[in-house]
Amino acid sequence: MTQHRSDHGIETDDDEDVPEWADQVMATVAAEVRRRRKELRWSAQDLADKCEEIGHPIPRNVIANMESGRRSSLPLVDVMVLAEALNTPPICLIYPVGYVDDVQRLPLRHPTSTLDALSWFTGEGAELGADNDMLRYFRAHRAAEEQLRNARRDEEYARYHAETAPNADRKAEALRAQARAAEAAEDAMRSLSRVRAFIRKGGVTPPYLWPDVAAEVDPPGTDLNTTEEIDL
Numbered sequence: 568m569t570q571h572r573s574d575h576g577i578e579t580d581d582d583e584d585v586p587e588w589a590d591q592v593m594a595t596v597a598a599e600v601r602r603r604r605k606e607l608r609w610s611a612q613d614l615a616d617k618c619e620e621i622g623h624p625i626p627r628n629v630i631a632n633m634e635s636g637r638r639s640s641l642p643l644v645d646v647m648v649l650a651e652a653l654n655t656p657p658i659c660l661i662y663p664v665g666y667v668d669d670v671q672r673l674p675l676r677h678p679t680s681t682l683d684a685l686s687w688f689t690g691e692g693a694e695l696g697a698d699n700d701m702l703r704y705f706r707a708h709r710a711a712e713e714q715l716r717n718a719r720r721d722e723e724y725a726r727y728h729a730e731t732a733p734n735a736d737r738k739a740e741a742l743r744a745q746a747r748a749a750e751a752a753e754d755a756m757r758s759l760s761r762v763r764a765f766i767r768k769g770g771v772t773p774p775y776l777w778p779d780v781a782a783e784v785d786p787p788g789t790d791l792n793t794t795e796e797i798d799l
Contacts, residue, residue: 588674592661593641595670599663601634603653617652625649658685701769707762708774715755715780722748759784 604614611634615627625645632638650657662670662685669678672687679687690702725745732738763773763785776784 588671591671593639594636595663595667596641596646596660597633597636597638599660599666600630600649600653602663602666603655603660604634607653614649614652618648621648621651623648658688661685662688701766701771704762704766704769705774708759708766711755711758711762712774712776715752715759718748718752718755722752724748756784 600614604611607613609617611630612627614630615625618625623644625648629638633641646660647657650660653660662681664681664685667681670681670684671678672684722745725741725748729738729741729745732741759776759780766773
């Protein structure tokens, strides 16, 4: 199986000419580096200079050999630095959504859409089991933090409007909005407490919280029940 490029590149269907899977991945990254470099109107030397600025030099001839297929390997650190230099996420060099139609995620696998492969790589796909619980918990923690920040911002905004309302109806409306925001903040706090308990149960230190938030989420002596699976 090969990795099929859309109108932005070459599409190969001849199985006799299909390279090995590792070569396919390398070719996809190289083609995307070249496409992105051309999009930025950079020369190979421009890209090499940018990599050197970042602190991990990748010489112009190495970039040229990679793009032409003369380089047989590409270290992960090079992919990371090239992505930073090209102002794109590293994952988008490996799975260029929109520029490659489908990819072979692993050897001896049928091709899948590039977006599905990207979701698999980042752990966002549906194929998550017990081994992925910590990843789910940390994502849930980030989501709860965001909910808490938004709720507190909305609560403060509504409080201001309640205090400055020109009439009773506007004040009542603002007070209702304030109450909804306060309830959302409480929900977020409960979610944070639960997910942090599950993280600790796994023997891992939860993410840092500002002291004022931590005092509310993790009060001293708290022993939350972690026997029920967290609803993420």
